[in-house]
Amino acid sequence: xxxxxxxxxxxxxxxxxxxxxxxxxxxxxxxxxxxxxxxxxxxxxxxxxxxxxxxxxxxxxxxxxxxxxxxxxxxxxxxxxxxxxxxxxxxxxxxxxxxxxxxxxxxxxxxxxxxxxxxxxxxxxxxxxxxxxxxxxxxxxxxxxxxxxxxxxxxxxxxxxx
Amino acid sequence: xxxxxxxxxxxxxxxxxxxxxxxxxxxxxxxxxxxxxxxxxxxxxxxxxxxxxxxxxxxxxxxxxxxxxxxxxxxxxxxxxxxxxxxxxxxxxxxxxxxxxxxxxxxxxxxxxxxxxxxxxxxxxxxxxxxxxxxxxxxxxxxxxxxxxxxxxxxxxxxxxxxxxxxxxxxxxxxxxxxxxxxxxxxxxxxxxxxxxxxxxxxxxxxxxxxxxxxxxxxxxxxxxxxxxxxxxxxxxxxxxxxxxxxxxxxxxxxxxxxxxxxxxxxxxxxxxxxxxxxxxxxxxxxxxxxxxxxxx
Ligand SMILES: Cc1cc2nc3c(=O)[nH]c(=O)nc-3n(C[C@H](O)[C@H](O)[C@H](O)COP(=O)(O)OP(=O)(O)OC[C@H]3O[C@@H](n4cnc5c(N)ncnc54)[C@H](O)[C@@H]3O)c2cc1C
Ligand code: FES
Ligand code: FES
Numbered sequence: 006x007x008x009x010x011x012x013x014x015x016x017x018x019x020x021x022x023x024x025x026x027x028x029x030x031x032x033x034x035x036x037x038x039x040x041x042x043x044x045x046x047x048x049x050x051x052x053x054x055x056x057x058x059x060x061x062x063x064x065x066x067x068x069x070x071x072x073x074x075x076x077x078x079x080x081x082x083x084x085x086x087x088x089x090x091x092x093x094x095x096x097x098x099x100x101x102x103x104x105x106x107x108x109x110x111x112x113x114x115x116x117x118x119x120x121x122x123x124x125x126x127x128x129x130x131x132x133x134x135x136x137x138x139x140x141x142x143x144x145x146x147x148x149x150x151x152x153x154x155x156x157x158x159x160x161x162x163x164x165x166x167x
Numbered sequence: 168x169x170x171x172x173x174x175x176x177x178x179x180x181x182x183x184x185x186x187x188x189x190x191x192x193x194x195x196x197x198x199x200x201x202x203x204x205x206x207x208x209x210x211x212x213x214x215x216x217x218x219x220x221x222x223x224x225x226x227x228x229x230x231x232x233x234x235x236x237x238x239x240x241x242x243x244x245x246x247x248x249x250x251x252x253x254x255x256x257x258x259x260x261x262x263x264x265x266x267x268x269x270x271x272x273x274x275x276x277x278x279x280x281x282x283x284x285x286x287x288x289x290x291x292x293x294x295x296x297x298x299x300x301x302x303x304x305x306x307x308x309x310x311x312x313x314x315x316x317x318x319x320x321x322x323x324x325x326x327x328x329x330x331x332x333x334x335x336x337x338x339x340x341x342x343x344x345x346x347x348x349x350x351x352x353x354x355x356x357x358x359x360x361x362x363x364x365x366x367x368x369x370x371x372x373x374x375x376x377x378x379x380x381x382x383x384x385x386x387x388x389x390x391x392x393x394x395x396x397x398x399x400x401x402x403x404x405x406x407x408x409x410x411x412x413x414x415x416x417x418x419x420x421x422x423x424x425x426x427x428x429x430x431x432x433x434x435x436x437x438x439x440x441x442x443x444x445x446x447x448x449x450x451x452x453x454x455x456x457x458x459x460x461x462x463x464x
Contacts (some may be wrong), residue, residue: 009174026291030169032205051168052206053362055313056277065251065280071205072281076198076220118276124253140363141275 011076019087027074035060036074037084038093044087045113058143059114060084066121085113096120096159103155107146115142119156171214176394179223181311188314188337198249199286202278208445230256246285265354265374272414275364285340291319294367299390302398303372304345312343326395352376353459354454359444367391368436369413371448373456380464382407387453392430392445399424399449421449
């Protein structure tokens, strides 16, 4: 299909400008994975309930499966690949230090959701607050205890700023 | 994956959006946060030729206080105000704390960062938190339709059934206004969900005002038990005119309200169980709202 079913989408992804022609029906998740080549965001449910596809859209965590790529036109998108490019992201290091993953499928989404939470003004930096913030990120391996520890430790050591 | 093809429009003014909606009528749909519409498009439950994305219209996302003709303070929030904006806004937290608390409890963080108040009301899910709260709060829904025709509909008259309301295809929610609830009032929202972040099975909101140790006003609404969220006027009246105003029997009054609800089986829980949920949540939220308002002495 072409013409009116397609749209030029220009946005920033992990700091670099991207411009591509998208089918207006394409989700941002499919576009990031299949067109931009970023496979950090995962497709778990494709309906907004598992959180594996989370990305930062203008600084806030959103499910990239639940928006069209065209809706991201003009926005700043950050995927897990854009955090700590130099390997120094405190949240990522904290996840490693706390063994906060098994298979790793949910991990990009967990870290993106945690980053958005730590960056939000007035965030409740307690275990309860973190559980609430990550309630949309399902971990099939059940690593919740270590994930919460990892985020708490990053929060204590300075809000998880890189 | 969305199968059914559509044309995507991103108007930057209300006029332009209204023109698209009136040109395409039933073959068009407004797209706000997409947290309900995108899943519906994926499931082919909505198939339209034109999607009108209103997120590029700046006038639709403001939060501010104003006075109504009688001089009462009102909170006005634009239709595009996201749940997380309501949750974080100092203005909202101060003027209508029930609204901020309701928004903070919707779905999960990613849903709240995208979902909007206009979308939530227009989607009209009978168990949606904001739909239920808007009824207890006496919200007014301000709309505009083709030709710039404006009208205001009270939340209590807006919903018509599950996923249905009085909006016409070419009508757009512009903003929602709430009377400020201020000092002397106490609020409560209580709900039962199967898991954190799931849509509520039953949700109850209560808003009480206590003056000189006596209950001066109370509003109670419940979502998830009928085709639309409901206001429980009989229970409100019973509480206000209780034989012993110092100690109205909250449990008996809310229990009676729960037993008179028309409740149908739900694929998730049986009707009798839902009624028990309603009774418990009503009792707890009314007691909490009155307590927060200063309590009856
Ligand atoms: C995983 C998940 C969990 C959720 N949990 C909850 C929950 O616990 N409680 C709850 O209340 N909700 C919940 N929701 C729903 C969420 O709050 C939605 O965001 C909301 O119902 C729709 O808002 P939206 O801005 O995303 O609207 P959209 O999805 O963009 O639109 C929804 C409908 O409203 C119409 N519309 C949108 N804006 C306007 C407007 N300004 N004027 C006229 N029509 C308009 C659209 O045409 C469409 O028909 C959940 C959603 C998901 C995906
Ligand atoms: S893939 Fe997006 S929430 Fe599950
Ligand atoms: S680590 Fe396997 S799903 Fe979370």
